[in-house]
Amino acid sequence: MKSDNHIYADGKLAVLYLRVSTEEQVDNFSLGTQEEICKKEAEKRGYQVIEIFREEGRSAKSITGRPVLIQLLEYCRKHKHAVQAVFVYRLDRVSRITADYLAIRKKLTENGVTILSATEPTGDSPTEKLVETILAGFAQLDNDIRSERSRNGLKARFLSGMVVTGQVPLGYAVQAGYAVKNTTNWDLMKKAWDLMATGTKSLQEMANLMNEWGLKEHRGNREFIIRAQRVDVLFRNKFYVGVITSKTYLEEVKGQHVPMITEEQYYRVQAIIDGRNPNKVALAKRNHNNPDFPLRRIVRCGVCGLGMTGGWSKGRNARYAYYRCGGVCKGIAAKSEILESSVVQTLKQITPKKECLDLFIAFLYRTYHERLSRLQKIKSSADQEIATLKALRKTLVEKNLAGVYSDEVYKEQNAVIEDRMTKAQVVKDDATIDKYNINDVTTFIRTLLADLGETYKRSNLSQIKVLLGSIFPSGLAWSQNGKLNHQISPIYQSICTFNNGAISSCAKGGS
Template identity: 55%
Template sequence: MSQINFGKTALRPEKAVIYVRVSSEDQVENYSLGTQEDICRKDARNRGFDVLQVFKEEGRSAKTINGRPTLIEMLEFCRKQKREIAAVIVYRLDRISRETADYLVIRRKLTECDIKLVSATEPTGNSPTEKFVETMLAGFAQMDNDVRGERSRNGLRARFQAGLAAYVPLGYINQNGYAIKDPATSDKIKEAWDLVATGTKTLREIADILTKQGVTQRQKGGPIRPQTINRLFHNKFYTGKVISKKYGQEVEGQHPAMITEELFYKVQAILDGRNTNISTPIMRRNQDNPDFPLRRIVRCKHCDSPLTGAWTQGKTKRYAYYFCPNRCSKSFSVDELNLATMDYLAQITPTVETLELFNTFLKKTYYQRISTLQKRREDADIELKKLYGTRQALIQKNLSGVYSDEMFKEQNKVLEEKIKDIQVTKNDELIGKYNLEDITNFIRSKFENLSQTFANSNLDQTRILLSSIFPSGLVWQDERYSNSEISPFYCIIIDFQPGCVPFGWGGGIRTPECWDQNPVPYRLATPHNQVAGNSKQL
């Protein structure tokens, strides 16, 4: 307000301007612009004023001066027309402002210009008594505004404590104040959670999948973006919880959960890069070209840099090549490296008998571990129940004033970390979720012919296949693979060979027919975890 300069003026004709303001709440209380203007015009006639202009402001709050362009316009008009204007007439003083300090500033500026501020329904004037009453009325307006604000804040907090959210994310809709699953999108959002939990899709890929399924941004209706997906997968609302950053609390929501907390924390581990499970690779932005499936997987022997790829133009057509970025050796055609990879995989492909032995051992071990995993899950559930009880007690002490908000946030953060660690532990033991028969069939179909599996795989599948077998990548030297380390997981499979010495055992049953009674893994005389190179040079 200080930028508006008012000055003393001489006497002038008795003219006035009217300022009316209404918010959505005022319209409900029948303080419409038309009603205010009629009352102000009647008061102007009674006081002998001619109305020079009416300023109308709709849908604006009186809490602050900022954001009220019509009020600023009216004050500027008064400054320019100060020789003609004698008064500003309002329906009530709170139409000017509900903040006492702002009201007094506006009144002082008008007084400096010899312009009276007149209320059509309240006593106003320039005598000491009238000024005192006027200030008290302005104070009452602020108190009324503060009381409304406090009631609103208390209402919002009570709604939160009851487990009701002010905003519902994609997959839910608000029905009569309650969040329910959206029949059109909830199943698609649930599938997106399951998909990201596999660790094989980027956020952009999931966003594209949802967009193709017809899921759009809620407000603008545009395509789903990776930023939206990132926020979605960090929202605990989908677990049936309601979180408030303002209050630093988490409560049980009244809406139906879409996912389990185990799935939620698994996704957090994947997104945060904390997942070390080789069967669930951490998502990374896909910078690979399907024309060069081995790029960043195969490394140069001389400088250990990952090979890159590019197309070159020949006389009649284009050719695809891999090469070391440091130019340590010559380039190699994509077909040459692909054939070398297929030959290399053929050398380490387990026999059909080996796979059957391994699957038999896997089944027996699987069922033996079920009881252990079940016990761990039960222990985790007991610990979680204790932690949830501790957190609920902490919330009650915070609400009753025993713990300050700062102390509550500090202790709640410690509890949240403990809960998260236990949830991740529970999630890592989801072996019972999968069908054992499907797993053994998958191993049989994919590992019986690794060369064919490689040839039939797309870019993502190729990366997962080779990374699971060669976690440190493949090393290329002198037109062949050299000293590539095989993962311990795959070594277990290829070490199952009949008639060989059991690893870690001095004796035991060594015939395949006895595996159902006493399954023991076998080890080859020559270790497979280091493959010295191709038996033939390509």
């Protein structure tokens, strides 16, 4: 640590934060190169570097895994208003996750510290701040793509109709990842479905009978007798009609297993459990590709904060779809049409005006191209350096062969050239242009944001989850007085209030 004299010296003071993640090569050259470039940039902007924080070999995933970042935040807090800036090589050195990045920036700002990137345009003005947010957003996109890749394996498995969790309902067994008939209880379970479809047995009676027949449920290595509650779950399971559902993907796919019962029988039994007239099967059938409660778990109870669940409630003449608090205060409930139209209404209200969207997209292009050309410049100067070094080495070899340089001198000089070569190569790799297709990104953003209410209506279950999750990262809350409370994500807020530098409200109907 440097002496306090430095800290109270005149002029602007800065610290460096350097980081390589595990995914990158953990070699000192990379950190050394970052340091060199950051120092140069700091000098250029008139800062004196008083401390360097080096983070090695940790993943970029979260703040908690990075002790040095914590030290940096603490250092800035202790030297409040003495340190004015933290220089980083690239903003994604701070965090690949937008929310984390914004949280870190907030903490630093509180202590009068600005994050400055040595290779990207950053600064204090609202426009520059937005650039930071977008760049952090790019980093997150990159991060998402990475984790998407690892999730894809499981999802592909699910979409192909294979069993993902290894859990299959009574009557089936898992063999090499596939659900097959369980020869010991298949016939009994089928008999149970047939009996249930007659409508003459209550859930409790079914449970008693199934226990008498010797049917047992297995979870892990344990056996359970069947209770009425479980009978309800069993006869609700679409697995028996050959459909696989997933809580993770909120989708239904056709399974690769043999169905035990027909769809008609399934909906007849649903009607019986619901206490409806089983002749209304056709009605239920129409809905089955169109899940009834898309907002389940997305909207939370405004009183206790737990996710709301969907359900049907019997009226005098018809049944009503309701969302209800899934927690203790069962009091909070809303008709599903009301809740859903309230969501559409909210989305319409926060849809950015066309001018904002146009400006934002133009701006996105400009930022992207600025970033590209900056990286391109770094890359080509690294290329130049590599070419120079190659020429130098050629001369060295020639002079060594000609006897001008001794073997010793040759070895020594060659090692120096090798070092510089590695350094240049690292810089070049670091500046390699990201493979985002900016046209795809902007087209996607434009279609998505042009009318959020319509986007919502067009979306399937998993898209709704992503859409609402990205705009309202902390969810939506349904309050006791029937209002939908929400908090818009910072990055989305930036888009809505975008006005080419001058921040002003651009949201529709926000008056």
